[in-house]
Ligand SMILES: NC(=O)c1ccc[n+]([C@@H]2O[C@H](COP(=O)([O-])OP(=O)(O)OC[C@H]3O[C@@H](n4cnc5c(N)ncnc54)[C@H](O)[C@@H]3O)[C@@H](O)[C@H]2O)c1
């Protein structure tokens with residue numbers, strides 16, 4: 001029986017002070033923040049989210065035009081989880097203005113002061129990790145154990161950038177005659193974050209934490225398919241003590257995203273999503289000469305040499321393909337296996353794939369939950385059918401899976417799939433499927449496999465399994481990708497930069513380097529003598 005949670009429908013207080021139109025704020029904003037403990041009791045098929053999902057000026061904001069409302073479904077059950085009402089021009093403008101006024105305060109704090117507040121946000125997330133993870137599962141469909149890891153990566157990311165904030169500094173440069181110059185690392189202003197649906201909470205933090213560490217404000221738009229957890233993050237930042245307006249959430253799809261990209265007060269857009277949308281974002285940003293970070297798609301190669309430690313290579317191949325139901329941008333979905341070990345590899349990988357527990361994502365033992373939407377599930381099934389038509393052999397999975405629990409009968413579950421007899425010219429090998437489908441391709445030599453691995457317009461990630469240390473580093477050097485995993489796959493600690501080569505993106509997230517993508521350098525030149533008498 002579905003249970004409505006929160007959303008008392010309590011009256012609202014139209015006291016919004018941001019310049020521009022006034023919007024209704026829910027009473028929640030004046031109460032102790034967060035209804036998170038409610039998520040503790042959530043089981044699959046029970047959550048209904050009624051509270052407003054927009055947030056600016058330090059409070060949740062009711063949407064203006066509810067006639068454009070669209071249902072958002074719980075992936076595990078196919079039930080309506082909440083309604084998504086896209087923000088229009090006035091709402092986007094209000095959020096951006098609210099961000100700008102917070103930026104004026106936040107950017108004047110020292111790095112230490114910013115760090116203190118960010119560390120408090122990290123602490124709150126850590127404390128509420130399980131409730132946030134449950135909300136993420138209800139909205140995204142991934143397994144609870146994976147969602148918990150996502151939340152751990154999230155607070156670690158905030159801690160990491162809080163640690164960097166006080167270290168931001170410039171350079172002192174001596175000039176002739178006692179004159180000198182110095183540089184200042186300054187924020188950009190209002191940054192926009194636009195996220196994908198596969199890591200909703202984590203992506204909001206991958207963008208906001210480095211942005212805030214550098215002194216920027218952010219307006220974040222989550223994917224319209226996963227609107228629930230970004231607003232929880234906004235509340236946590238507020239509770240931690242950031243100025244009202246520093247982190248804002250506007251809901252919506254393409255239209256809302258375009259309004260954000262075109263807004264003249266926006267200095268930078270950090271986008272995660274598909275290549276076609278990334279191109280549009282770059283075009284829009286170019287019109288205003290705004291900086292962009294683009295984290296786009298991939299079709300990454302994983303190369304397994306015959307001298308590998310086979311058990312690790314098999315586990316690595318599963319990690320490279322089946323996290324988050326295969327909906328991971330950096331997945332190593334082209335698995336090149338040296339011909340001599342192909343039979344052993346296939347036998348073991350199929351055995352392990354068949355043993356993956358698919359089902360209720362809130363069960364601790366589940367290792368694969370539901371795909372994000374019905375259309376996405378059908379798209380993946382379409383890729384599998386096309387692969388069969390083109391000559392691939394399905395060794396396991398690749399079908400709709402209906403768990404025995406009746407409440408999950410309309411969920412978007414697929415059995416994880418291994419495809420053999422693949423060739424480089426097949427659609428399943430060339431295009432990003434974004435589902436639990438591994439394509440296995442035999443190879444003979446290092447030279448050949450490198451050429452084939454690089455024969456793609458993508459370049460997000462790559463991997464190699466071998467015991468030969470020289471070969472490992474040679475292969476890593478020659479793979480055209482932003483990341484190469486040696487003897488593992490899909491581990492991404494925050495200290496390590498993440499981003500793509502070629503059409504997989506521009507810029508990096510995570511690591512120290514990301515500071516450069518959220519700040520700009522000012523040079524101050526100081527004359528200690530007289531100005532030259534030249535004219
Ligand atoms: N490289 C990475 O870090 C990374 C991480 C996750 C996902 N991805 C990629 O994202 C894709 C899947 O995510 P998706 O389906 O949400 O991608 P998408 O491109 O459809 O949407 C991404 C975001 O862009 C917004 N958007 C759509 N049209 C827009 C427009 N015209 N202007 C501005 N914003 C717009 C969407 O509402 C959403 O928030 C895959 O290709 C995947 O590889 C990349």
Ligand SMILES: C[N+](C)(C)CCCC=O
Nearest residue numbers: 198199328329330490492
């Ligand atoms: C945490 N992972 C698995 C590296 C995924 C990062 C986000 C990409 O989709």
